[in-house]
Amino acid sequence: MSGLDRFVAVLSLYSETADVWSVQEMANALDMPASTVYRIVRDLVKASFLEPATSARYRLGSAFPRYDRLARNTDPVVRAGSSLLHEIVHQARVPCVALLSRLCNDMVMCIDHEAAKDVEFEWSLFERGRPIPLTKGSTSKVILAQLPAQQRKKLLTSKDSNGSAAGAELSQKGEFFTFIRKQGYHISYGEIDPTLIAIAAPISVPEMGLAASISLILEDKTNNEDLERRLVLLLVSSASLLTEQLRRSEVTEIIGQSATG
Structure with missing residues (x-):
């Protein structure tokens, strides 16, 4: 060792x-x-x-x-999306928790969160710094759908994939991930907590090495078809805005480096 x-x-x-x-x-x-x-x-x-x-x-x-503060202040997804989480929770108008999560080496982790003041359900499993199961929930599956098939399979079949049998089975569902990618969002019902649902949309900026997602966690008992449709639109538009902000920041950084070089 x-x-x-x-x-x-x-x-x-x-x-x-x-x-x-x-x-x-x-x-x-x-x-x-x-x-x-x-x-x-x-x-x-x-x-x-x-x-x-x-x-x-x-x-x-x-x-x-000390390093957690540094990570918060330098993570491009947190810098661009932290204020957006507050606005999403406000516009959702239901008790919910908004998450920013991304692929960190071989795990998906929440890197920032914002909870509505009237949230009464237990959501500590989703707070910043918590690894999120690769094989469960829309937060991870939206991120997995962004990856090349070989990289996704390697992650899901590794010994750290939160259940090798479930990971191996999921790694074979290429059409499932293609559907998520084309749809532009995913909804999971009770996969991590049987009382909760999660709606997630992708934040994909491969030129920055970023595979991330923005998601909303809410109680299943508060959900209905109209609310679900509205929240999907809110998340998809927010994810699109955040993705564009990240791409612009990358272009600006490259231009700045060229000018100083």
């Missing part, structure tokens, strides 16, 4: 239910010598990825909020 892999292994131990660890606990969990883990922890503390807690234990350090 390389040095970087060891650092990642230690940090991967942390979760919402296991937020402090001692060196010996880490060593037991990772099957490593305590002396090796101690050196890793020492380096992680020095770089502010960990910090001392009580009883000779360690918690996540200040590097994470």
